Amino acid sequence: MQQIKQMLDQNPAEISTPCYFYSVSKLQQNFEALKAALGTQVIVSVKANSNTDLLIRASHFLTDGVEVASIKELQGIVGGDRTRYVNNPSADKVFLRAAVSGKARLIIDSLAQLEIVAELAQKRPPAGIILRLNPVVLKQFNDAHPKVRPDQFGMDWDTACIAIDICKANNLPLMGFHLFKGSYSFERSAMATVDSVKGIIAGMERRYGQPLSFANLGGGFSERWQESEFDFAAYREKLAELPQHITLAHESGRGLMASAGYFAVRVRYVKQIESQHYAICDGGIAQNFLLAQTENALRKLKTPALWQAEPSDAKAACTFVGSSCSKDDVIGKQSDEHVLPKPGDVCIFDHCGAYNASYTVAPFLQLPQATTYIVE
Numbered sequence: 001m002q003q004i005k006q007m008l009d010q011n012p013a014e015i016s017t018p019c020y021f022y023s024v025s026k027l028q029q030n031f032e033a034l035k036a037a038l039g040t041q042v043i044v045s046v047k048a049n050s051n052t053d054l055l056i057r058a059s060h061f062l063t064d065g066v067e068v069a070s071i072k073e074l075q076g077i078v079g080g081d082r083t084r085y086v087n088n089p090s091a092d093k094v095f096l097r098a099a100v101s102g103k104a105r106l107i108i109d110s111l112a113q114l115e116i117v118a119e120l121a122q123k124r125p126p127a128g129i130i131l132r133l134n135p136v137v138l139k140q141f142n143d144a145h146p147k148v149r150p151d152q153f154g155m156d157w158d159t160a161c162i163a164i165d166i167c168k169a170n171n172l173p174l175m176g177f178h179l180f181k182g183s184y185s186f187e188r189s190a191m192a193t194v195d196s197v198k199g200i201i202a203g204m205e206r207r208y209g210q211p212l213s214f215a216n217l218g219g220g221f222s223e224r225w226q227e228s229e230f231d232f233a234a235y236r237e238k239l240a241e242l243p244q245h246i247t248l249a250h251e252s253g254r255g256l257m258a259s260a261g262y263f264a265v266r267v268r269y270v271k272q273i274e275s276q277h278y279a280i281c282d283g284g285i286a287q288n289f290l291l292a293q294t295e296n297a298l299r300k301l302k303t304p305a306l307w308q309a310e311p312s313d314a315k316a317a318c319t320f321v322g323s324s325c326s327k328d329d330v331i332g333k334q335s336d337e338h339v340l341p342k343p344g345d346v347c348i349f350d351h352c353g354a355y356n357a358s359y360t361v362a363p364f365l366q367l368p369q370a371t372t373y374i375v376e
């Protein structure tokens with residue numbers, strides 16, 4: 001935040017709003033902290049932030065691989081030596097062929113996808129096959145596993161067994177399995193999942209007749225996971241009970257990216273309707289869909305930090321609105337202990353590095369897209 005304000009102090013006209021700022025050093029801190037907390041590989045879920053410049057600038061420390069869910073995301077990951085995981089239940093032959101050609105590891109969601117890969121493998125063997133297991137398998141291997149919200153991803157155990165047989169019959173390089181219980185799911189069932197995983201590894205190796213090499217235990221870390229009271233040391237001890245020949249990984253989107261990103265808009269006008277002040281900004285829901293929280297039943301709008309073009313100290317409650325003419329384009333709120341913005345001031349929202357840009361659909365009213373600045 002300080003760095004962004006300094007950039008604005010130095011040359012405000014050069015900062016084109018609305019814009020995102022992504023901090024490479026904050027991303028590195030988050031990555032290293034999560035890796036140390038878990039004691040495993042940490043794979044980056046690109047869907048949270050697919051900004052190519054950021055991913056290139058971070059490539060020297062994001063060393064455990066990236067997970068992509070579309071051909072476009074796959075193409076955005078430059079550097080042939082980066083470990084890439086392809087994971088999407090709807091991945092078709094075109095996408096799977098591109099993934100095989102690009103030497104990506106394939107996270108297989110269904111038998112139909114595996115059949116396509118078996119056919120492609122006759123010409124070019126894939127770099128690795130990982131079977132995505134549906135969370136129902138966790139309960140099957142550990143009756144005490146907490147309930148996980150049902151989802152449509154991956155395979156149940158019987159299907160996974162058929163998939164293992166297909167891998168054997170077609171000489172496909174089965175590495176292991178992938179689990180994902182959903183966003184924000186980590187703490188609630190992390191320990192129980194490790195107990196399930198013990199049984200899953202043994203069961204899969206028995207069926208495959210060979211040792212596996214890899215297990216991705218999923219993720220579901222919140223954007224503020226560092227503030228949680230979860231006992232990571234106990235978790236690392238529990239992971240040490242798993243067979244040593246398996247490389248363990250977790251994956252994260254928001255836990256790595258959210259706090260590395262900021263979103264900024266300029267105030268164009270300030271007006272008052274009866275006692276209510278409104279700051280009308282040059283960007284909003286059309287560049288940062290999540291900020292308006294239209295998907296939340298209870299909106300808890302963020303209060304932006306203010307960079308002032310000219311200092312002032314008049315304080316007032318204020319609602320920050322975007323540029324889309326939509327009644328729902330309300331992106332922030334402040335109470336009356338904050339300085340009232342003036343036209344030309346810049347409002348900076350923190351924790352906007354995950355999904356804020358990538359989950360924003362094509363801009364309404366053909367409004368301009370946000371500019372992106374990568375800061376060290």
Ligand SMILES: Cc1ncc(COP(=O)(O)O)c(C=O)c1O
Pocket residue numbers: 045047048087180182183184219220221251252253254255354
């Ligand atoms: C398979 C998979 N992995 C990782 C993620 C990233 O989740 P989060 O950003 O909550 O870490 C998602 C999100 O949808 C996902 O579907």
